[in-house]
Amino acid sequence: MSRRLKTCEAADWKVCATTLGIHTVPDTLPPIRRAWTRLALLLFAFLCVLCGHLSGAHAARPNIVFVLTDDFGWGDLGSYGGAFVPTPNLDRMAREGIRFTQFYVASPICSPSRTGCTTGMFPARWRITSYLQTRKGNAACGQADFLDPEAPSLARLLKASGYATAHIGKWHMGGGRDVTNAPSILRYGFDECISTWESPNPHPDITATNWIWSPQDKVKRWDRTAFFVDQTLDFLRRHPGQPCYVNLWPDDTHTPFVPSPALKQKYNAANNPSGERNFQGVLEEYDRQMGRLLDGLKQLGLATNTLVVFTGDNGPSPTYDHRRTAGLRGSKLSLYEGGIREPLLVWWPGHAPTGRVNERTVLTTVDLLPSFCQIAGASIPGELAAKLDGEDLSAAFTGGTPTRTKPVLWEYGRNTNSFAYPKAPRDRSPNVAVREGDWKLLLNADGSGAELYDLAADPKEEKDLATERPDVTKRLSERAVNWRKALP
């Protein structure tokens, strides 16, 4: 009966009456009793739906589609000043929703960044501080081979509250290369999954070989995001009357850049998997697919009850002379802003205001778990809530400008042998950082090499204030070093 009632909350009262079994009242009952039973079910269905509307339950359980783009740049989007190619679809998303300018990911590289999205915790707490690779490589980095399936999981919490859940796209929190014992993605709270070679669940149509892509793949590299968008829309179509949570995590715009033959010709691109012309073709197609996603939601009648959140997992590589970071210092693999500050677009017609730019709220991917749970009406057990590094800033998704109360902390890499990146000296950061208010401090794990920046005045991190403001430097250094010492 409880499953039937949940369906009732999301359906109109006629559907609800059907769900409750109005058409299956036994014919063996006397006619009078049959009529009274049907009338009672109709009345009950009407009251169920009325109560759902009055309590806000109907509107409070939207679908959530979380788009995590691979290796994306602040300067890739037109709405953030990018000029590589027109990005009309993602710019439309910004015009029809909210664009954030102070959004951060949990790490400047895939695996720990994704761990932050999944767990609502700083990824170093789960011993993931770089990209997950071979077992030998992971050991050299002092990190785990995969995300502990006992770690908190956003999808698991949403599933427990009645959501249908799917992971579609790159995973990179375990599996691939010689790590053959990583738990299935389904262990992390997903009903369904489709993934790439860096996962325990590679889809055969995109993994003909044990590598990012192959010419033998049934779905070609340049059609892969379209494939993931199709799968996302299909999942939503197959779950009418049930709220859905979908990780749509494409592996564009990660190298190798392999545009379609037509786009390769349009941009006169050579066979250069990291070339700018190749990137232009990939970005144009990626933007087109994001438009297909939004249009598909409208065609399914789901646009006003689906929250779409678009961002990237870490900064770009290559940066093409920092045009892809819009001049921010750093890149992928760096704790300077170019590695961790990402575009964030929130599209939720009828709920999020149009054309809003939020320049005040400092939001991070570890805040997504508590914020999405709040929006979905999913409860977080108290013991788990106390462990989270993120906080509920869901008011920002409907146009508010909440102020965070917790600092943001990062660790990237555990030793200098494994982390001699990026190669450009000016982009290579210390490996621990903290942001508190407008201050950002970076330093080495042993407390040396502190650099202090006032991001409100100096977002490009050009003027180190560590010696000018010893009070702030001392306070934040102690905070960051003590945090680092407490990590497993």
Ligand SMILES: [Ca+2]
């Ligand atoms: Ca990435």
